[in-house]
Amino acid sequence: MEKLEFESDMIRLKDLLKATNILPSGGLAKNIIKDEGVILNGQPCFVPGKKLYKGDVLVFDDIEITIV
Template identity: 40%
Template structure:
């Protein structure tokens, strides 16, 4: 089951999304984590922190969790 993460805008970048989750301490850590480890977005590994995430995109972070993007009403 994916944890729902609500956003107020039409999209959010992958880097901003991970910062929003508050699982890493700084933006620099987010940047290096994405570049080195990668994150699974909709079943594909992605290393771009500028990747745009839209409603219903699924983000999986190894050993941390699985999240789905939802837009606030």
């Protein structure tokens, strides 16, 4: 599993996937999150606009991202 850190006070879930270049656009990220979901802090999440804060951990497509 690849591990990344992303520095931010707050970022929306779909914007994080776009900002880290995991997905090429926010629209695609929104659709994938709604359809397939991600793991956020150990729980499934299907909300593209979910606000992420320092300490949150996201797992998507064998990539773990920690907000620092």
